Amino acid sequence: MQPILEIDQLEAGVQGKQILKGISLKIYPGEMHAIMGPNGSGKSTLASILAGRDGYEIIRGRVLYQGRNLLELSPEDRAREGVFLAFQYPVEIPGVNSAYFLKAALNEVRKYRGMPELDAIEFLALVKEKIKLLDLDEELLKRPVNVGFSGGEKKRNEVLQMAVLEPRLAVLDETDSGLDIDALKIVANGVNCLRKPDNAQLVITHYQRLLDHIVPDKVHVLVDGRIVMSAGKELALELESKGYDWIVREAKRVN
Amino acid sequence: MNSISTIPDADAAEAPHFGAVRTAFQQYESQTRAAGEPDWLASLRRRQLTRFLAAGYPTRRDEDWRHTSLDAVVSMPFALASSAGPDGRIVQLLEGSAFSSVSGQRLVFVNGHLIPELSRAVRSSDGVYVAGFASAVQEKSEILRARLTADSEDGSDGSLGALNLAFAREGAVVIVPANTVLDEPIVLVFVSFPQTAGERTHVRNVIMTGPNSRATVIEHYIGLGTESAVTSSVTELHAGQGAVFEHLKLQDESNSVFHLATLRARLESSSKVSCHSFALGSRLSRQNVLATLAGEGIEAVFNGLYLGDADRLIDHYLSVDHAAAGCASHEFFNGVLDDKATGVFYGRIRVRQHAQKTDAKQTNKNLLLSDDAAVHTRPQLEIYADDVKCTHGATIGQLDPEGLFYLRSRGLPVATARRMLIHAFAGEIIERVWCGAARDVLNRLVWDRVERTRHVSASEQ
Incomplete structure (x- = not known):
């Protein structure tokens, strides 16, 4: 079976500074992987590179998405091909109405996939169904994108977009950070509901607590731009009780 | 015509092109007089022509x-x-x-x-x-005579x-x-x-x-x-x-x-x-907006949008005079400049000594879509009262790259993403129009213009 995402010996940096120092992982359909690691280990850099953010230099290695070179695609083509990044810091876009934006995005994606575009009524029916999943107020759709949203609303809005766009590969960049326990459960529930046998999820997190509610097939620990350990979900619990220090020491000893 | 003031003759120092202005005025005056225009207006016109001939056209040596x-x-x-x-x-x-x-x-x-x-x-x-x-x-x-003479x-x-x-x-x-x-x-x-x-x-x-x-x-x-x-x-x-x-x-x-x-x-x-x-x-x-807030408790909004392409020059000159206490004036001007267009914004808020409790705010934001576009912005506050709330600010920038990336990462083409952001920037101004019918018209019109903007499809990379 072909992996949905295959990262092979990826080395990358920003402004001449190398951040990722050789990352390899494979995510197969139906799988959810978690990447954990201390601050500054390169987690968000990896998320940004997968989504196609400007300003990163690829030094070595490759990233294949369903067998295709992901890195040569523009951010919009990645989205249309089914890659979705839930932003760590969702961007406020004053003046752009949320519903208008989401409908435009969905129709771009549908058009690309050869599906008919949805009209306003069809779109509203769809989004109202999805919005219940995230326990969000429908009024948010009338507001500008992320403007005046609370921290929790912004994160839930990311998962709402994910629910509407139905990506094949979702990368969630610290979607749990800044959430209280109720919001965390809602987000986790949303992510769980979107798990399908033919899609894959990569959850990037600093804390183990999200993993109380969503159960990854694999946990990778990223330290200083390298995956220093990969194991089952029990690794997350070990990190929670022992912290990152022991694994950082372990990594230094090996290198 | 005895009651009508006279226009001084041209002296040697008068610019030669004013000859055509004088000739045009003579012809025009004979028309308006024939049409029975009141004496007060004929007289006022002559005084205005005299004022113009003495001062001439403004030049770039004038600060304004x-x-x-x-x-x-x-x-x-x-x-x-x-x-x-x-x-x-x-x-x-x-x-x-x-x-x-x-x-x-x-x-x-x-x-x-x-x-x-x-x-x-x-x-x-x-x-x-x-x-x-x-x-x-x-x-x-009588109404117009009083108004025009005073003004x-x-x-x-x-x-x-x-x-x-x-x-x-x-x-x-x-x-x-x-x-x-x-x-x-x-x-x-x-x-x-x-x-x-x-x-x-x-x-x-x-x-x-x-x-x-x-x-x-x-x-x-x-x-x-x-x-x-x-x-x-x-x-x-x-x-x-x-x-x-x-x-x-x-x-x-x-x-x-x-x-x-x-x-x-x-x-x-x-x-x-x-x-x-x-x-x-x-x-x-060139649009001058010269406003006097003459009584207390006024709420005034001066709101503007300029879109420039080709080698257009669009100049807004604002002067808001808070001559009474307890008034609020807000000025919001946004500009979008493409190609070789130039935007000019000068905004002055003057708060007189007795205009206490003035609330004045002025912002001028500019979006430059091409390397050759330019903007000159000069917001100014002149405050003589001590119990006031006044702010001003000006920005000049490009489209927010984070916003662009966010929109693109959801599948929107770069041109659409840019248009959305430009339109949203313009929309801040359009939203302040009270008249709903006019707001709809402006929204459509501005969107059409943004569609035509040359640099919307320019790649960010």
């Missing part, structure tokens, strides 16, 4: 004109525009024009001549007066204001009686259709709204043809005590037209006034 050169206007021939009549092309232009769907009273002017066949003015029972300047100076002679003799409109009144053939006069509510906006359409190079149109509008009245006036400037021309427009606005008034100007003239305009507003206590300037067209435009 540092970035805007009128050399092209000075060197153009000086010929008064004649009416182009209700030509088929004009009818077509009007039918497709921005506010054509907005119902209510409408006056249409072509080259500064009122065209009754294209207008829709009714003498309504509520006493609202909407008429052309030429008939208003007869019908409302023009203070000289704040500068030499261009003087030149305007010397030659103003037409314009709209709107008088709304006290306690009268007008549900529909009054739309004034000014079409320039120059037949030969250098044609000049001088329009003088007077809007007076009585105490506790409510009204909206829209001024729309459009054009046909490719000959160079000058549109000079001065609008005198007087909003009475407690009046609620919205003034919306859309300047969308042809690329060959130089548009020189002033809105002078005197606001009385407790009035609530919004003045919007949308500057989309002409080769060079």
